[in-house]
Structure formats: C-alpha cells, structure tokens
Amino acid sequence: GNSVTQMEGPVTLSEEAFLTINCTYTATGYPSLFWYVQYPGEGLQLLLKATKADDKGSNKGFEATYRKETTSFHLEKGSVQVSDSAVYFCASRRGGADGLTFGKGTHLIIQP
C-alpha cells in the first residue's frame, strides 16, 4: 500500500537557519506529492506540490523536488522565520479511493 514517512519533531531552529524536513514515500505508480502546513488552531493549507518526477514545487521560499530515484520529496527553506513555526505534513496522492496519504507531521519551532 501507499505510505509516507517524514522526520518527526519537534524540530527547533533559530531564525534565518536553513531548514530541511525529510520525506519519503512508497506507492505504486507515480503519485502526486504535496506539502501541507498547519498553523496553530487552523486547518491544513497547501504549501507546494509536484506532480511528476523532477518537478520542483515552490512557495513562500520553500522548495521541494520530486525525486523518483530516491522516492523522496524533502522540504527546504534557505532562511526560516518565526512565522514559519507550524506543523508540516508531507502527503501523496495517486488517485483512487484513498485521497491523500499523510506522513505523521513535523512540528517546526523557530526561535528568534
């Protein structure tokens, strides 16, 4: 079956540090890949996505590249801000009856 594995937090960084949150997936075929962000007390917002191998999704300074050879979709940002503090979910979707398959989420804490 499908599964998504991401590093579990909390991850604590100082402002302006470099961020990497690892995500790997298992799936038949070629799923679409997503990063969602959940700010405190809110629902999930799409951060970025990639639909095929070697695609790079980017938004708000975050980037992730769909790597088929390593089945990975790591999230990166060059310089994090306090406002980036949130829970980040990696997810895959291949169509069909199971919607999105989520990782367990990574709680990111950015300290000033």
Place this chain on the structure above:
Amino acid sequence: EAGVTQSPTHLIKTRGQQVTLRCSPISGHTSVYWYQQALGLGLQFLLWYDEGEERNRGNFPPRFSGRQFPNYSSELNVNALELEDSALYLCASSYFGGADTGELFFGEGSRLTVL
C-alpha cells in the same frame, strides 16, 4: 470564491452522546473527504463521498458514518461517543476523487471534545 466550510467549529459532548458535523465543499467539487486528527496521531482517513455515494472508508468502527447530499455538502455522524473520539475533524474537497491526483482543499475543522 468560498473555501471549504465546516460547522460547528468547537463542541463539547459527553460519553455516549451522538454528534453531527457538517461540511460544505468548494463550488464545483463533487468529492468530500473526512479525516480525524487526534492529538499525536497525525491525520487518519475516515470517509470519502462522491456524487452522493460512500466510495471508501478508513479503519474506523461503524459508529462513524455520514452522507453526502445532492448539493455535495456532507455530514459526519459519530454515535456512542468515546473519550478517544476527541479530535479535530477535518473535511476536504476536490474534483472527482477517482482519477484526480490534485490537491485536496481543507476546511478549518471541527474540534470535538468528549468528556
């Protein structure tokens, strides 16, 4: 354009009671998904509705049920509430889920506390 809306936003129930949560998808979306986000357990898939039919359900007991109306809005019902049902219940919508590999659009959620 309105996003996915859910109601109520917060509610408190006691063990054994029943609850109904409501969701209105984005206009034009026919698929509605329900997820449970319990503390420390990530997001668990509950149910998928499309065109008024239940298309798939996750590994939850039958006391979790729902339906989708002709206008594509949806209800999630939970009977005989247990303490461990305390969670944030998230609704998401998309175009037809069967072939769609695009993103799901989420509501803000309904936070249920069972005492």
